[in-house]
Amino acid sequence: MDSARPFDPTGAMPAPDDVVWVLPGGDGTAPHRTSLLVLPHSGGNAHAYAPWRALLPDDVRLLIGQYPGRGARFSEPLPERMADLVDPILASLPADTDDLVVLGHSMGSLVAYEVTRALTDAGRAPRALVVSACRAPFLANPSPVHPEALDDDALVAAIKARGGTDDGILDEPELRELVLPSIRADFALDDAYRSAVAAPLACPVTVVGGSTDPVVPAEALDRWAEVTAGPVATHVLPGGHFYFQQQLEEFLSLVTGVLDGDTVRPEFA
Numbered sequence: 321m322d323s324a325r326p327f328d329p330t331g332a333m334p335a336p337d338d339v340v341w342v343l344p345g346g347d348g349t350a351p352h353r354t355s356l357l358v359l360p361h362s363g364g365n366a367h368a369y370a371p372w373r374a375l376l377p378d379d380v381r382l383l384i385g386q387y388p389g390r391g392a393r394f395s396e397p398l399p400e401r402m403a404d405l406v407d408p409i410l411a412s413l414p415a416d417t418d419d420l421v422v423l424g425h426s427m428g429s430l431v432a433y434e435v436t437r438a439l440t441d442a443g444r445a446p447r448a449l450v451v452s453a454c455r456a457p458f459l460a461n462p463s464p465v466h467p468e469a470l471d472d473d474a475l476v477a478a479i480k481a482r483g484g485t486d487d488g489i490l491d492e493p494e495l496r497e498l499v500l501p502s503i504r505a506d507f508a509l510d511d512a513y514r515s516a517v518a519a520p521l522a523c524p525v526t527v528v529g530g531s532t533d534p535v536v537p538a539e540a541l542d543r544w545a546e547v548t549a550g551p552v553a554t555h556v557l558p559g560g561h562f563y564f565q566q567q568l569e570e571f572l573s574l575v576t577g578v579l580d581g582d583t584v585r586p587e588f589a
Contacts, residue, residue, distance in 0.1 A: 336412035338392040340385055341366045345378030352381035354419040354447070354579055359409070359428035359435065361453075362510050363485060363503030365390040375572045380579055383417070385409045385431070389502035398505035402513055406434045420446040421579055426535070426561065427510040429454030433547065440521055448578050449548070450526045452571075453536050453561050456543035457515035463535045465507040472500055479503060482535060483562045521548040526578050528555045528571065530563030 344352060356376065358369045366384040373382050387405055388396035399405050409431070413420075420439075424432030429451035436449045455462055465478050476490045485503075489495045527544045529536060538556045545552040555574055557563050564571035 333411065334388075334393055334396060334408060336414075338386060339408045339412035340383050340414070341370070342414060343370065343373045343382040343384065345373070345376065345380060345382075350379065353379045354421065355381040355383050355414075355417050356575070356579060357383040357385065357409075357413070357417075357420060357422045357432075357435070357446075359385045359405075359422070359424035359431040360387065361426035361428050362506035363479065363499065364425075364428065364506075367391070372568075372572060375569060377576060377579070380576075383413070385428075387502070387506070389505060390499075394498075398501060399509055400505070402430065402434055402509065405431050405509075406438065409435055410438055421448045421450065421575075422446045423450040423452070423575060424454065425452040425564075426454055427506060427513075428452075430457050430510070430513055430515075433457045433515065436521060436523065437518060440523070445521075445523055448524045448526065448581065449521065450528070450575060450578055451544060452528045452564070453530060453533055455536055455540055456547060457513070458517075458546070459540075459543060460514060461511050462537075462540065464511040466511065467504040467507040472496070475500060475504065475507075478507075483560060483565070520546075522550050523548060524550045524578075524581070525552045526555070526574070527552065528557065528564075528574060530559040530561060531556050532559065533561045533563065535561045 360366065360369060366386040369384050376382055386393055387399060389398045422432045422436050432449060432451060436446050439446055467475055470478065476496065479485050479490060489499060525544055525548045527541045529538050529541045531538055541554050557567060557571065559566055
C-alpha cells in the first residue's frame, strides 16, 4: 500500500483548530483555571480522547492534539520526525494557554515530553507533565514494531495485540485502508525516536502505567525520574498497554489531582 499523502504545494500551515482541539467545560462561556493538553498514542487521533471532556472538571479546558494524516489533517504529509508532530502543536496552542498540564499516552508521552521541553526552553514551562505507558525518552524502544517489514495483515495483528484501536475499523477493508498509513508512520517514528541530550525539566512529572503492559513493563517507568529536577510520582494501575480504557475514571482522578496541585510555575535561575 502506498502510504503517501497528496502534497500541499502551498506549504500552508494547517489551521490551529485542526491541530489542537479546544474543548472548554460547562457551557463554554466560563473562564478556565487551567488547561490540559493531551497528545495521542501511535495511530491515535483526537476523537479517541474527546470523551474525556465529560469526566474532567468544568473549569479545566481540554486541549487535544491532532497529528497529520488524520481528521481534518488527512491530506497532509505523514510525520517522519518528532518535529512533524511537535512543531504544529506548539504553533497552535491558544494564546491564553498560561497555566498548562501536558499529558501523553504511549508515543504521545514522547510528544508530550518534547512539547514540555520546548515550552520550558521558551520560558513558558508547563506546570506539570503526565506520561502514560511509555519508556523514558532517552531509551530505545523496548518493543519496536518495524512496520516497514510488515504487510498490512501483519501490521493489523500487531495493532490488535497492543489494543487501543477499534477492531471493527481494522476489520473493515475500506476503513483499514484509511487508517493504516498513519499508523505505519507513527510506529516507524516511535521505533526510531530517542531524545537528544538536554538539561532536565524543572516541572513535576507524574508517570502512570499498566501492571501487565507487554510494551512498556511497569519496572521501566522509574527511568522517567531522570528527565526532571522536579518531583516525580509513579502509579501502576491494573491492566495492559491501554489500562485506562477499563478504569478511565480512576485514571482521570489521578490526572485531576495533578490539575488541582501546586499552581506555582517552576523557578529558573
